[in-house]
Amino acid sequence: MPRGDHLGEFEYLVMLALVRLKDDAYGMRVRQEIEARTERSVTIGSVYATLDRLERKGLARPEARIDAGGRARKAYRITALGAQAMRDRIEALSRMTEGLALLEELDSV
């Protein structure tokens, strides 16, 4: 993978939120999803800044949608390149943890 296409931690979290939310992946929903699941506070600005960056890297793309209130919105979806980047990351992680009883190992620290 070329340099610069690897995913930062927050980018990875945003990508995961896009996958989870599917058609409902608007900025604020992404923010709420990450906040709820990671229990850390997330600002809307960092979500939009990250979505912009992912878009520039070609890892996610915006789609015009009509939301429940009938208003035009921009929702995001991951691209094929984005899917590949996530796969790389997951595989790297799983190779690193392969054969480890990870939690037990960590408990013994």
Place this chain on the structure above:
Amino acid sequence: MSAPPPPRLLRALLARIARPASRDDLLRDLDDEYRSRIVAGETPRDARRWYRSQVLGSIPPLLVARLGLDGLRSLRTSWIDVRLGIRMLAKYPGLTLATVLSLAVGIPVGLAPWHAADVFEAELPVPEGHEIRVLKRFDPVAGSWDDTGIPDWASWQANLTSVRPIGAVLRSTYNLDSGDDQDPTIAGAILSASGFETLQVAPVMGRAFTAEDERPGAPDVVILGYDLWRTRFLADPEILGRTVRIGGEPHDVIGVMPEGFRFPYQDHLWLPLRSEDPAVDPRSAIVFGRLADGVGEEAAAAEFRVLESRSDGRVGRSADEEVAFVPMLVPFTEGLFGLRPGGLRAELGFYFVQAIALMVLVVACVNISMLLLVRTTTRARELSVRAALGAGRARIVGQLVVEAFVLSVLAAGLGLVVADQVASRLTFIGDQLPYWADLGVTWGTSIQALVFAALCAAIVGVLPALRVTGGSIQRAIQQASAGRTGVRFGGVASGLIVTDVALAVVISGFAIAFSDAVLRALPAETSGTVQGDEYLVAEFRVPTARGLDTPFGDAVANDAASRTLLTRLAREPGVRSVAMADAFPGMDRGRAVWEVAGSAPTEEATGSRSDVVRALPGFFEALDQPLRQGRSFREGEATEERPGVVVNLQFADEFFEGRSPLGRQIRQRLPSGEPGPWREIVGVVGGIANSGTAVRPRAVAYLPASPADLFRPKVAIRVEGDPTTFAPRLREIATEIDPRAIVAEVSLLSDARSFDLQVFGWVFLGMRVLVGVLIALAASGTYALLSFTISERTHEIAIRTALGAPPGAILRTIGTRAAAQLIAGAILGMAIVAAMFRQFILDGWRPGTSPLLLALATGVGVVLTIGFLAGVGPARRGLAIEPEEALRL
């Protein structure tokens, strides 16, 4: 349920920062969630707090994205730099302190002129306040505004369609009897019913004025200000319909205005405008209107010009007064202050002051730059290791700039706090400002300060960083492991020191010349031979009918009341003497141009001008100032056909070159150009107003007057014991004489200071602090560099000492370069000071000393001070190193 709107300012801030492509979505998301939180039961306060934290937390990532910085480095590493920067603050506390303090002074000083202009341009805090204009006529020949009055208001109101409604307001002072012991004097205004419509501000209780209230013979009514209602009437909920006495006359309270409304200035009560009222001065109203819906500024101004050209600008004035006035619609604040068209920013002097202020900031930046250069150099080893580990030059420069930025932002924050504190202490100016002008720090100023901080950071961070990262990594590591930095400052450091010293010389020179010039221009600073602390002074006048108060008051009532007051005061036990005049020593005085009989009429040169004091008979006696020659004023002299005039010694000197002026005739040239009546000089008095300080006394002519002639008549009472204890009794007597009588500005004569003196007092204090700070800054920067240069040369010094070189020779070697830099800076600075004086100061300000001499003295003084502060320590340290110790290094 409808939720309150999200905080507007924060939302606007976010809208500016967000990328245009996602701005709408971002704001809508934020607003939606804010509302849904309130709908879900969160309190609006909590929801706003959440909103605030969202916006503030969003600023850094959005800014980074907006500036394209995330393409260079990921967000995380820039936060590491910030953290590193903060750690550096703690690691070098001395440097942090010096930087923060110098920027904390430099940033507010640099911002101050611009901020002041903002204050003058602030819009009225009423709905759509930016649409309010003052209607005025400008006299381009005299460069001043013409008076506007009630007839103008009536004509404009009847004829203009693009500006409406149009209101009129006249400011005044009233005696309000609220049945307690408090000072009854209240600032208020006569405000037309249309004025309320124009402002679109309704009372919180009761009603505004209507046309009915303006009818002659209508019942007397008053609208109270919120603070007045709360403090004087204890927020009485039954206030409406209650009768209060204003100037002794009963008025019905019909309304209470909202909190904070003190239109047009600092006013607390409003009376209706009755234009037929003989007491209303028809030529002194502020006429203001609102641009009609859908009408642009240009169209409205055009209509106004057409209307005025038809009426020849002659409404309410005689034909011979006709001047080619230019009718204009000006923003309210500008109109109120009578600034020239375009406001402060249209004045050349404004940019001069702004340039000087910015120079202070530049000096601060240059010095911090020097300090950082030294600090960065001492970290050369750390930086070279980072470079060896693969950090690019851009990465390291970036880190150093972020560190500088953290410092600057901290300093800017402190600077803003300092500025806010200083502004809140300038209360004597605050009282003279309209109610909506806030000298305190605003959002706009804060943002400007941050921009300045960023600029400073760029200046102070980039230069040292480029300098230090310039060499090869290999050499840097070798040098670092040998205990030296290997960085030679060369030209950069010399340039910085020269610039620094030059700027310090320029600003010190400016400050000295300014003080010198102003001191010369000012009237005597103290009451001189008059025992100022034995006199109580106060303004006393009786307002015209219906409480309308002009600076002259009601002529007939004033005359009678003032005479009664003087007689009654003279009979009071403990009162030794009483005088009445329009100015006592130390106060603002009028000026006049004089023509001497038998000499050619002079042009308006300084020689033919003097201060003028109008006084009632008994003035010199009460102030214990016997006449040197001739006689004092006679009783009733003011109304005689040929009243005399008494002059002071300085007047005799300037107008008659020391010969006796007694019996000579002089006459005043009135502002209209007409000569006044001839007056004979009947007496000469010593330097009443002249202090024992080095200030040159000014020529003064004393004219006999009746109370009705006096502009803001003042009474001085010499009392046995502490004069201030007499103040309540003075009010009592005044109210007994006439319930409308106004007693204001009560103080000791020794404390009565003209406004100019108060302002200059602050300016002098500020200048002294500034010069001190600048010299300290220049010295600290130079100290750091010198000290560093010497410590880099300890090896060499030690070898020389070991080889038997005398300390003097070594000191010379070290000192030559430093001295050369200091002297070069001083010469550059002196040249600028001399040029500046020739350009700006010689004409108008007339400093007492020759500019070249002053420049020279300043330059030498500054350099000696800096040289001493900065050079001695490092040199001594260098010599004190034992040769063996140095060789071991």
